[in-house]
Amino acid sequence: MTRKIPFTTRKVRDPSLAKGTTKVKRHGVMGIRKLTYEVTVRDGVEISKKLVHEETAKAPVSLIIAVGAKQASNCDPNYSGACVPIASDVDCAGGSGNGPAYVQGPVRVIGSDIYDLDRDGDGIGCDT
Template sequence: MNRPRRTAKLSDLIRPRTIGFAVGAVIVLAFGTAAIAGNSGRTELAQDVSAVGEFSTPTAAPAPAPAPKKTPTETFTTAVATEAVPYAQTAVDDPNRDAGTSVITQVGANGVRTKTFRVTLHDGKEVSREQVSDIVTTPAVDEVTAVGSYVAPVVEAPAPAPAPVDNGCDPNYSGQCVPIASDVDCAGGSGNGPAYTGGPVYVVGTDVYQLDRDGDGVACDA
């Protein structure tokens, strides 16, 4: 059976194409938006990576500026130092002291020397000192020793009495014969003998009979 042929309408031809074009446009728009979003994400990721890199790399701190050099405060003071001045030792002759003996008649004592200095300080610390005076404030006292020089004269031993002679006269006397007896007195004197001698009689030894009363060496001279 033959069916009648259908004639296409203009509206039927245009509608499918319009719908296809609209769908295509939507798809293109969707892909474009995704691409833009993708590019934006990559850009933000690159920025984040760049930020992380900048944070992780330390930056060297600048060197501190040198501190200005401080000029020290200069002050002055005075210092005093003392030292001993040794005493000298001297000896003097003492004729009243026996030779070979000595004695200290004056005790020695050290003196004192005083030195004064001008001291320079920087911030309270000593950096130099200069001597400005040197004076012996206490003189030393010398030690004096007396050295004896006295020598006693030599006393000669008395000559031994002469031996008695056989003439019966005592050899301790001369000028007159003084008999050897228990006692002898000057003739004409107050003595009672038993023997007597005339004068003058010179004592040449020991006056055994004590005839020389005045000790002038001459007996029985009155």
């Protein structure tokens, strides 16, 4: 006779996933246990049953769930080299802008220059 062995679930932190998200890293698989019984039958009717041997034929495989641990970035992904905050407006620190947020340059424009930090169009903002 065989019986199923339930799998366990393990959760592991994953710094490559955003905080609050989960992802199945490995699916769980039930194991199988083989049971051997000594059965006593009298007149074709089972009158006793005794477990005499038990072995694991197939070990269960744990379900592994990755739990996101990466903090959300407060830096605009259009820039690199310094953290350009995400705000309604960002100006270069020490310049004539009125904020409300500022960045100490230089910063490289790697996407859209949404805050117009690269006034001369050379790909580098807050460099003057």
